[in-house]
Amino acid sequence: MQYSKGMSENQYNQILSCLTKLIQKLRLNAVFLVDGAGRILAEKLSESEKFDTTILAPLASGSYSAANEMARQLGEKSNVKMMLYENDNKNVFISSVTSDVFLVIVFETGVALGMVRLFAKRTLLQLQPILLDDSANQFDELFDQHFQGLLNEKLNQSFLDE
Numbered sequence: 001m002q003y004s005k006g007m008s009e010n011q012y013n014q015i016l017s018c019l020t021k022l023i024q025k026l027r028l029n030a031v032f033l034v035d036g037a038g039r040i041l042a043e044k045l046s047e048s049e050k051f052d053t054t055i056l057a058p059l060a061s062g063s064y065s066a067a068n069e070m071a072r073q074l075g076e077k078s079n080v081k082m083m084l085y086e087n088d089n090k091n092v093f094i095s096s097v098t099s100d101v102f103l104v105i106v107f108e109t110g111v112a113l114g115m116v117r118l119f120a121k122r123t124l125l126q127l128q129p130i131l132l133d134d135s136a137n138q139f140d141e142l143f144d145q146h147f148q149g150l151l152n153e154k155l156n157q158s159f160l161d162e
Contacts, residue, residue: 051106093120
C-alpha cells in the first residue's frame with residue numbers, strides 16, 4: 001500500500017510499525033488508520049484475514065461521525081472517544097487518534113476487550129505525535145502557497161485586462 005498524500009514515507013513507516021506491533025501483541029484480525037472521509041491511511045491485516053478494508057473504512061468513519069452527532073444532540077461538548085461493535089465472532093473497536101483520524105481494530109470475540117483498550121490507548125499515544133508532525137506537510141504547504149500565488153496573479157491579470 002502506498003502512503004497517503006500529505007504523509008511522508010517516514011511517517012507512514014512509523015505508523016505501520018505501530019500497527020504491526022499492535023496486531024502482533026494481541027493477535028488481532030486487522031488494524032487500520034482511517035481519515036474522516038473514510039480513506040485508509042495505513043493498514044495491517046493478519047495473514048489469515050481476507051475481508052475488504054476499503055469497505056469497512058468508510059463505514060467506520062461514518063459510524064464515528066454519526067456517534068459524534070448523537071453526542072452533540074445530547075448536549076455533549078466533546079467528541080466520542082471510542083466505539084465498540086460487539087458481534088458473534090468478531091468485534092470492531094474504533095478510537096479517535098486526532099480530530100479527523102481514527103484507529104479501527106477488528107478482533108475475535110475471545111480477545112479480552114480490556115487488553116484491546118489498553119494497547120489501543122498506548123498505540124494512540126504513539127500515533128498522535130507522528131500524525132501531528134508538521135514537517136511532513138511542508139510539501140503541501142509549498143504547493144498551496146505556490147498555487148495561491150499563481151491564482152492571485154491570474155485574478156489580478158483578469159481584472160487589469162478589463
